[in-house]
Amino acid sequence: MMATMSDPTPTDAPSLTDASVLTAIAAWMPTTRWYPLKGQEVDIALETSYDLGDAEILLLRAGDTLLQVPVAWRDEPGSSPIAQLDGRWLVDACSDADAVQALLDVATGRRSVNGLDGDATADPAPAGEIRVITGEQSNTSIIGGDGTWIAKVFRVVSPGDNPDVVVTGALTRAGCDRIPHLLASVTAGWPAGDAFVTGHLLAVSEFVAGGQDAWELFRQHALATLRGEQPGDAPDARALGEAVATVHRDLAAAMGTASASEADTLRFITGLEQRMAWARQEAAGVLGELHDELQAAADRLREVRRLGELQQIHGDLHLGQVLRGANGGWVLLDFEGEPLRPMHERMVREPRLRDVVGMLRSFDYAAGSALQELPDADGAAAGDWVWQRRAEFLAGYAEAAGPVDESDPVFTALLLDKALYEVVYEVRNRPSWVAVPLEAVRALVTAPPSPPPLVE
Numbered sequence: 001m002m003a004t005m006s007d008p009t010p011t012d013a014p015s016l017t018d019a020s021v022l023t024a025i026a027a028w029m030p031t032t033r034w035y036p037l038k039g040q041e042v043d044i045a046l047e048t049s050y051d052l053g054d055a056e057i058l059l060l061r062a063g064d065t066l067l068q069v070p071v072a073w074r075d076e077p078g079s080s081p082i083a084q085l086d087g088r089w090l091v092d093a094c095s096d097a098d099a100v101q102a103l104l105d106v107a108t109g110r111r112s113v114n115g116l117d118g119d120a121t122a123d124p125a126p127a128g129e130i131r132v133i134t135g136e137q138s139n140t141s142i143i144g145g146d147g148t149w150i151a152k153v154f155r156v157v158s159p160g161d162n163p164d165v166v167v168t169g170a171l172t173r174a175g176c177d178r179i180p181h182l183l184a185s186v187t188a189g190w191p192a193g194d195a196f197v198t199g200h201l202l203a204v205s206e207f208v209a210g211g212q213d214a215w216e217l218f219r220q221h222a223l224a225t226l227r228g229e230q231p232g233d234a235p236d237a238r239a240l241g242e243a244v245a246t247v248h249r250d251l252a253a254a255m256g257t258a259s260a261s262e263a264d265t266l267r268f269i270t271g272l273e274q275r276m277a278w279a280r281q282e283a284a285g286v287l288g289e290l291h292d293e294l295q296a297a298a299d300r301l302r303e304v305r306r307l308g309e310l311q312q313i314h315g316d317l318h319l320g321q322v323l324r325g326a327n328g329g330w331v332l333l334d335f336e337g338e339p340l341r342p343m344h345e346r347m348v349r350e351p352r353l354r355d356v357v358g359m360l361r362s363f364d365y366a367a368g369s370a371l372q373e374l375p376d377a378d379g380a381a382a383g384d385w386v387w388q389r390r391a392e393f394l395a396g397y398a399e400a401a402g403p404v405d406e407s408d409p410v411f412t413a414l415l416l417d418k419a420l421y422e423v424v425y426e427v428r429n430r431p432s433w434v435a436v437p438l439e440a441v442r443a444l445v446t447a448p449p450s451p452p453p454l455v456e
């Protein structure tokens, strides 16, 4: 049973193991943006919990997935109530300033909690008034310390290192100036069968004040273009290419590189084949119509011969992971990798092209989402817009890191791999968006990408 910081006396609220509490949480989770199992029938069970005094971190087993749900009992519903039970409010602790302070104290080592370890390289300011980000997010991020830091609560928890802590930590130590530096983190331990495993729960980073979301900047420009307005200069995709190349250079310096062996290449092809099979199974309802084309594309994967240099990459690079700082420079966020990829696969060295195609897919998404909003707009104009951004980005990347060979089978294979992943992501999270990556898959398996004809 829990008590609040303002009222430390025991309460009459039900205990966490009470069926009514889990039932309430199970009903609430699918209403959140971060819940990754929407539309699936899964039983929810309490795996373990950590007592923060005025709040509690729950690790809930939902099918094969372990979910982090910090909660608190309060007298008032606050801004994110889960349920009223026996006269008290069970609330989402991520929206509760006292509970967020407790999480921060664990990260900085000021509060010791059985089963949790904090690790801080700086001394973040007290939480104060907090603000929870409301956006397209797989996790939950909270801005605190008078807008000086942002704490990310990892919603899906896995045994092993989370690259958002380890990779951002390595880039921070290397002094990379294209990322917000990592300030602190929390690791948890829990029993798993006969073993005892650990995994990251939280990362606290510098907050990029006045940062503008690259996704919104590019999407708004695409929208204005499709509306036939004079949109002005597009956001600087060339500088974005340079920024990505800089982070790749810093990652290589901080975490090393390796020349791909034949075994690496084979593993890479097998990985792509397995991901394609996974996507075709997970999104059978929408990918079924492309059965023959996907089969032929799977056969073409065997054309991949040389992977070149491998290194730690971002792993899920898209415009939503980029901010334009107050000084106009681009900053890359969220090194967690793809949320649908098992954690142990996310710190495997990869070709840098995977990040490059992630960004190219994102320009396509920006135009695709603009077309969804303006269904009568000119599809060819949207295509031109994408090709311009793509050319600018690749030119900037090439300037800092050397040219990208778009005819390389690795490039084509990774583009298709990303689009297939996106189809599964949208089926699970945003079914009304699925047409955007599905059209990309269709185009990639029916005709290779080629630029629009030059206008005389």
Ligand SMILES: Nc1ncnc2c1ncn2[C@@H]1O[C@H](COP(=O)(O)OP(=O)(O)O)[C@@H](O)[C@H]1O
Residues within 6 Å of the ligand: 133, 135, 136, 137, 138, 139, 140, 141, 150, 152, 180, 205, 206, 207, 208, 209, 211, 213, 320, 321, 322, 323, 333, 334, 336
């Ligand atoms: N360091 C930061 N400074 C400012 N805003 C940030 C920072 N980190 C994240 N954000 C904002 O929060 C959003 C979600 O963060 P992100 O790390 O991508 O979460 P998720 O892994 O859940 O997708 C970003 O798109 C950005 O708008």
Ligand SMILES: O=P(O)(O)O[C@H]1O[C@H](CO)[C@@H](O[C@H]2O[C@H](CO)[C@@H](O)[C@H](O)[C@H]2O)[C@H](O)[C@H]1O
Residues within 6 Å of the ligand: 136, 137, 138, 139, 215, 316, 318, 319, 320, 321, 334, 336, 337, 338, 339, 340, 358, 361, 362, 363, 365, 366, 422, 425
């Ligand atoms: O940012 P996350 O790590 O949570 O990434 C996941 O969610 C993204 C959406 O929020 C998803 O990205 C896809 O949609 C974006 C527009 O919202 C678009 O810019 C990306 O290109 C597209 O892949 C990402 O794939 C998923 O892993």
